[in-house]
Amino acid sequence: MTHLSDMDSDDVQRFVDEAEGRLFSKEIIEEARNPHNMARLEDFDGKGVEEGLCGDSMEFYIKVDSGKISRASFFTDGCGPTIACGSRLTRYVKGSSIAKAQEFSPSSLEKLLGGLPDDHRHCAALAVASLRKAIRDYLNRQRQDPTANTVKSSCFHVENEVKK
Numbered sequence: 001m002t003h004l005s006d007m008d009s010d011d012v013q014r015f016v017d018e019a020e021g022r023l024f025s026k027e028i029i030e031e032a033r034n035p036h037n038m039a040r041l042e043d044f045d046g047k048g049v050e051e052g053l054c055g056d057s058m059e060f061y062i063k064v065d066s067g068k069i070s071r072a073s074f075f076t077d078g079c080g081p082t083i084a085c086g087s088r089l090t091r092y093v094k095g096s097s098i099a100k101a102q103e104f105s106p107s108s109l110e111k112l113l114g115g116l117p118d119d120h121r122h123c124a125a126l127a128v129a130s131l132r133k134a135i136r137d138y139l140n141r142q143r144q145d146p147t148a149n150t151v152k153s154s155c156f157h158v159e160n161e162v163k164k
Ligand code: FES
Pocket: 052, 054, 055, 056, 057, 078, 079, 081, 082, 120, 122, 123, 126
């Protein structure tokens, strides 16, 4: 049997790739290696922070325009599958309505990623929980500032407040 110490760096990489490929779908590996939208946002309309059962956490940020998520971003100190979950989730919710994003479930995220091993299913739950908290934060801010999502319109010389 070949030991890792006997392998050169290409062999080690091939070994790691094969081991990963047995455990995770190609979607997870691709998303974890090349994550999208992984950054903390300074300028956001909603922010959610969730800590998972394993002790890892995820921050989720959304920008909202006319009731739709115009930008989504995440940050995590978690595992590779969690990075994949955050990345895929930002890509899924971008452009979707708040209502649609609110209904998105961990099992739907798992499906988008070609499934998760049992011991990593909580990574999808962590990502979705942080998104839901970001949405709740956005909605709370809207309630505190009722003019935040309205614009004044003037039709027939009558001023109205209408929802954006
Ligand atoms: Fe902790 Fe994935 S979030 S193992």
